[in-house]
Amino acid sequence: MKAIKKQFSKRASDYNTYTKWMKDKDLLRLCTLPLNDYVDTAKCLDIGGGTGWLAFEDYKKSGRDWTVVDISEDMGNIVPKAVKFLCANAENIPLPNESFDFIIIRSVLEYTNVELVLQEVKRLLKEEGYFVLAQKVMDGYSLDVNLILELERLRNPLKKNLGFMSNLRKKVSATGLKVLNSRTYTQKYSIDFTKWLSRNNTISDANQSALRKIIDSLDDEVTERTGLELIENTLYSNLTWAIITCHKNSHINPNTSVVVSMIVEKVENKKKYILLQKRKYLFTEPHYYNVWELPQGKIEPNESIMDTAKRELFEETNLELSQNLLHNNSTIINDIQLERVDVLTSVFSKGSMNYLGLCLLVNVKGKVKSNIQDNEPQWIGIKDLKRILLEEKIFPLNIPMLERYFEINKLE
Ligand SMILES: C[S@@+](CC[C@H](N)C(=O)[O-])C[C@H]1O[C@@H](n2cnc3c(N)ncnc32)[C@H](O)[C@@H]1O
Secondary structure, three states: HHHHHHHHHHHHHHHHHHHHHHHOOHHHHHHOOHHOOOOOOOEEEEEOOOOHHHHHHHHHHOEEEEEEOOHHHHHHHOOOOEEEEEEOOOOOEEEEEEOOEEEEEEHHHOOOHHHHHHHHHHHHEEEEEEEEEEEEEEEEHHHHHHHHHHEEEHHHHOOOOOOOHHHHHHHHHHHOOOOEEEEEEEEEEEHHHHHHHHOOOOOOOOHHHHHHHHHHHHHHHHHHHHHOOOOOEEEEEEEEEEEEEEEOOOHOOOOOOOEEEEEEEEEEEEEEEEEEEEOOOOOOOOOOOEEEEEOEEEOOOOOOOOHHHHHHHHHHHOEEEEEEOOEEEEEEEEEEEEEEEEEEEEEOOOOOOOEEEEEEEEEOOOOOOOOOOOOOOEEEEEHHHHHHHHOOOOOHHHHHHHHHHHHHHOOO
């Protein structure tokens, strides 16, 4: 551990310019795909996040709350101020359980005890949170695995656990995290050969000359297969990444998610309109992408049904809830105030997760504005609403709610 810390302390000041693979935009996009489905309030953690480059890239776009954990204080000194930094070992992170919606680990596991780190990920991830593991793997080098392993051994004897996508997937699943998606991504990489050989004076002279010998003796066939080639003083190679996206294993969670939905009604020139918006979870729900839905969201800890309704409505449409049109009252029994809210209900299952939808009928104050992920809230007339229902271009949880609404209002 001390040796790894020392190595990255030496590399810290030059890390962001030396490590070109880090700034590959396609790799960044693949590593942060699930974040597209998150509101900007999601809490994110980069374990072994080094200089905080990835965290800061997302922060600049979204303003999300990012924390970087790394064992090297010198790497941490480079983390931009907008990102929190915690100097800690990935195998034992002093942060509370279920603190993060999104966790990423990129190019770190080879220095650690993988099982311990993955256990930490599982502990720190909120129920239904996402985890992305990005790791260089041997998958692209079928005939040349031994050559690549030898280069890695000479360059960085501190690395262990160099492996294949299938091993990584197995380890992740063994932790109880549910793998949603795994892909490889091959990056064309080039670097100044002298810089590559010495890597900020962290490679011994003996290892440097052994590396030079191997590179000088590469033949055309190896170059063809691996992309490894020295042209003048530039070294070219292909790096293959495994990118594994996981979900916290929600089927071991006995809880059913409770969703509060709202039928928001307005009357204009004696005509009724209902507010719908577009569902935009491309990564996690591609099959429902762009279908209509009611304003809605899950009840958060310590919220009442009405608190959730007000918060979600404002977050998604910028509107203020003014009145709940279904029956509601409050009574005091034995000094305890009880709120009664009548709702329309529906239940929806997705895989092993159950969603219980409670639907309010409300009217609102204010002007509609798209506040979240371009969700396009719009007032829809009753005729158009019926057509949308008929064509089933609406999120299934909301269908029984709207059907019930039609019954109550005797809308044919
Ligand atoms: C190759 S860098 C990757 C940095 C960053 N994840 C990225 O993608 O640019 C590996 C990082 O892992 C950190 N690291 C290695 N072992 C660690 C451990 N046990 N706990 C926390 N960080 C560790 C190093 O200090 C270094 O910053």
